[in-house]
Amino acid sequence: MHDKMNHELNPRISADCVIFGFDLNTLNVLLIERETVVGLDTYKALPGDLIFEDEPLDTAANRVLNELTGLEDIYLEQVGAFGDPDRLSKPQDRAWLKAVRQDPDARVITIGYYSLVGMNNYVPQPASFARAATWIPIEEIGELAFDHREILDGALKKLKEKLTVQPIGFNLLPEKFTLSQLHRLYEAILGVELDKRNFRRKMLKMDILESLEERQEGVPHKPSQFYKFNEQKYHDLLKTGFDNFGF
Amino acid sequence: MHDKMNHELNPRISADCVIFGFDLNTLNVLLIERETVVGLDTYKALPGDLIFEDEPLDTAANRVLNELTGLEDIYLEQVGAFGDPDRLSKPQDRAWLKAVRQDPDARVITIGYYSLVGMNNYVPQPASFARAATWIPIEEIGELAFDHREILDGALKKLKEKLTVQPIGFNLLPEKFTLSQLHRLYEAILGVELDKRNFRRKMLKMDILESLEERQEGVPHKPSQFYKFNEQKYHDLLKTGFDNFGF
DNA sequence: CCAAAAGTGTTGAAGTTACACCCATGC
DNA sequence: GCATGGGTGTAACTTCAACACTTTTGG
Incomplete structure (x- = not known):
């Protein structure tokens, strides 16, 4: 010291x-x-x-x-x-x-x-x-x-709390990801089921995701759109949007 | 050890x-x-x-x-x-x-x-x-x-966060208190102005306060109703109400 | 009668929940 | 053509924000 x-x-x-x-x-x-x-x-x-x-x-x-x-x-x-x-x-x-x-x-x-x-x-x-x-x-x-x-339980609890008040967790995903993957991530962390349509709407409305031209390939179902996280918009949002708490 | x-x-x-x-x-x-x-x-x-x-x-x-x-x-x-x-x-x-x-x-x-x-x-x-x-x-x-x-700043930040997601702070008040006092308390902690009518409505709707017969005395304005905090109802609410987070 | 704080309702906007079907692909 | 997960819209409801006037008391 x-x-x-x-x-x-x-x-x-x-x-x-x-x-x-x-x-x-x-x-x-x-x-x-x-x-x-x-x-x-x-x-x-x-x-x-x-x-x-x-x-x-x-x-x-x-x-x-x-x-x-x-x-x-x-x-x-x-x-x-x-x-x-x-x-x-x-x-x-x-x-x-x-x-x-x-x-x-x-x-x-x-x-x-x-x-x-x-x-x-x-x-x-x-x-x-x-x-x-x-x-x-x-x-x-x-x-x-x-x-x-x-300690693990404490960390998980904090993670859950944080996830419910602001979007985080994008570093848990690859750079390009689909909304379904993000959806599964949220469900995995929170340990609950989330309505697919409502989840997508909510995520997209925040306007922190950028949809890429690219889509999945080689999957035996309708190929999914890829998105990437827009860090710039996220930080703008953090300043304005998440200071205003419940009251 | x-x-x-x-x-x-x-x-x-x-x-x-x-x-x-x-x-x-x-x-x-x-x-x-x-x-x-x-x-x-x-x-x-x-x-x-x-x-x-x-x-x-x-x-x-x-x-x-x-x-x-x-x-x-x-x-x-x-x-x-x-x-x-x-x-x-x-x-x-x-x-x-x-x-x-x-x-x-x-x-x-x-x-x-x-x-x-x-x-x-x-x-x-x-x-x-x-x-x-x-x-x-x-x-x-x-x-x-x-x-x-x-440390103080960290504590205040935690206190604010907590106050916005669940009602706390009743131990900061005397046993009998008025809604205006509770209102001032919230404003003092959060450092913002809160609409009086909305604040009252919100607090009362939670149904954790019990209105007493008693009113203020000797004040040079309309005397205020006293309330007390109902701990029982608060704990019931904690179990049911505050687990359901944003999603 | 004046000053001071208490108390009270409504409206429009935004957000939340619940819910069911068609679509594009690989095999 | 079938199985698989991707993608979409609406309606009922709840919550939230904004806003102004009347009431009761002491002095």
């Missing part, structure tokens, strides 16, 4: 990242596999690790994410701080901490972050330096290491 | 509380005055301090708040973590830290919380153990210690 910069690990603070991806069908979360030290099993955790002393929190989250998955330079939104004194007390977790941490008994508070990325932009490579990071469909995720399940 | 409980201060983590109060006219925030070590001036800060090792974050926030202001057992909502490495680097702040902290150079990450309380429930007593905690009207608050201004 201030005068003496100090590039050492801070043994008390970590950052954990909830990275959402969408494969045009279901919502996924990027998890890393950890070998349990005791058994043969692996168990799953969010990508996360201790921060450095001289590192801003969001920088740390990005660095840790990069080290564990290879993802780079992602906009991360903070979920909040998680710091129950017993959040590291499950036997599996204790074993893992003992194996890798200098001070395995330290109380660690973690700051949760989340982000949305296109699953095509990140294809996990089992053989790479990114140790086994994999996309797991969100309905298949059960218990996670530490309190990571709670 | 886990096996060896450890009731010592955690030198790296603090909790800061943004307590909103309403005097039936303007929105206030509870701040504590700190003597600058160097000059004669005082400067203002949020009530906050380091947490204990064995203490959950929200427990810590409540304890710290109690120690500094006397307020007890408040429901605190988390704003988030604030951890810029240079958040403690202003000269005034450094001087204060050197005077009171064991390790004044440590990097401290703080968790911000906010809450709403009735200003009548808490009348600061200059002579009490609560060192000079006072209500300051929110428009009069300028710079604060550390990054407390940023």
